[in-house]
Amino acid sequence: MIRPLLALTLAMPLASFASTYPLTLTDVDGQKVTLTHEPQRVVLQDGRDILALALLDRQSPFHRVVAWNNMPKKQDIQSWDLLRKTWPEAEKITDMGFSDQGEINLETVLSKKTDLVIAQWRAKPALKQTGVLAALAKLNIPVLFVDYELEPVKNTKKSIELLGKALNKEKEAQSYATFYQERLDAILSAAKSMDKTPTVFIEPIAGNTENCCFTHSHNGWGGLVEAVGGRNIGSELLPGNAGFVSLEKVISMKPDVYIMSGSRRPNVNVLPFGYGVTPQQVSVVFNKLKNRQGLNQIQPIQDGNVYGVYHHFYNHPYNIIGMEIIAKDLYQGKLNNLDPLNDYHHIIRDFTKLPDENIILSYP
Structure with a gap:
């Protein structure tokens, strides 16, 4: 029998977490990604990852985002309306205007002085084929792959924990990861x-x-x-x-x-x-x-x-x-x-x- 776990989740004590930089992480693609400092200028290859950032940068999930592909506006207008009404600054962030298949505007990435690109794992083949990954590597701009779609059971919790470490939000990431694992189990x-x-x-x-x-x-x-x-x-x-x-x-x-x-x-x-x-x-x-x-x-x-x-x-x-x-x-x-x-x-x-x-x- 499934028993209510919400009170247990909220009551569990959380350790004190803080990321120390330089920090090397292994993303869901198995690649080693080194961050020299806490990322403050982030590009979202798939804008729906703003909902992951909402779990981490809770007061303002947009405050690090300098450019994105605004998928909520294209595909989930009700959620987009909530986001922009809650955080009006969202409308001022550069929308690269691409789909979610693996497109990024390199000029925008450079002009925004990006220090981290967050990308969906399923987009890797397209990013590689178009030369984007190679170009970003030459520019020393790290790319962190996350995944909730290709292997959701294996990678969702891992992706949130990964972002929590990358963005110095481990406490917030762990609280959601604990809830997620309880419900999944x-x-x-x-x-x-x-x-x-x-x-x-x-x-x-x-x-x-x-x-x-x-x-x-x-x-x-x-x-x-x-x-x-x-x-x-x-x-x-x-x-x-x-x-x-x-x-x-x-x-x-x-x-x-x-x-x-x-x-x-x-x-x-x-x-x-x-x-x-x-x-x-x-x-x-x-x-x-x-x-x-x-x-x-x-x-x-x-x-x-x-x-x-x-x-x-x-x-x-x-x-x-x-x-x-x-x-x-x-x-x-x-x-x-x-x-x-x-x-x-x-x-x-x-x-x-x-x-x-x-x-x-x-x-x-």
């Missing part, structure tokens, strides 16, 4: 106790394309399905990290559970999870999506084993909430002590200075 323990491994098809950003069936492989949402003990169909069928699977193939794989992710976007067909939405708004889109042509041939759609989850839990360190939601979907009625919404509010309220506002994370 509880999920994994519960999953191991189940008699059956459920087969899952997960459709990220459901409604973004007209037809079924886009999905993730071992990474992203597929990785979170596997993390909580599910058998992810995309992992067995896709040659890469993401792609389309035919409806006929999904039907033939006989999934036990069908999960759709979404967030509020200009495309009204996407499930509008997140801040500033009502259950009715989610319900209307959810019912339209599950009644798309052909989906009624998939067994979990027929049986009512179809669920929705807020999309933006797969690519930052709050992914533990995504795991909790999926675990409850996979093991209906078996994990009643899991409360993802309460845990999310706990993260926001006790590990960040973000406003603790109403949010819809899942449906039904």
Whole structure:
């Protein structure tokens, strides 16, 4: 049985931490990164890492950031609105304007006198191919790779601890890492106790394309399905990290559970999870999506084993909430002590200075 761990987490005494520079760290890519001083001018290759900095530089997660690719503004406008209203200086930070695939403006990095680049591990091939990594190495600008998406169970806690050491915020990093590990252990323990491994098809950003069936492989949402003990169909069928699977193939794989992710976007067909939405708004889109042509041939759609989850839990360190939601979907009625919404509010309220506002994370 999963027991409440929040009070225990808050009550645990924390050691006094302080980073000493020069400091050499090993990042998730296995590379040795030496920091000569505490970084004060940071570039974010993927701007969603601002949510990691919110766990560490709690009073002002933007105060070190000199440039970034503002992914929240592009993909998660509700969270961006919260960020900029709480810290207005965010709007003045240089937005390099690139996607999250591994692009950095070297001129911007140089002009901002950058002393650390934080990058997602999945972006390394692109950064290497374009010569960015080699150029930064010649300029003695360190690059620290973190990861919440390719190997979330292995690397999320490690990434937060790594950033905590790099930014001289070990105490804050350790407090969140302790909470994260407690919740993860509880999920994994519960999953191991189940008699059956459920087969899952997960459709990220459901409604973004007209037809079924886009999905993730071992990474992203597929990785979170596997993390909580599910058998992810995309992992067995896709040659890469993401792609389309035919409806006929999904039907033939006989999934036990069908999960759709979404967030509020200009495309009204996407499930509008997140801040500033009502259950009715989610319900209307959810019912339209599950009644798309052909989906009624998939067994979990027929049986009512179809669920929705807020999309933006797969690519930052709050992914533990995504795991909790999926675990409850996979093991209906078996994990009643899991409360993802309460845990999310706990993260926001006790590990960040973000406003603790109403949010819809899942449906039904």
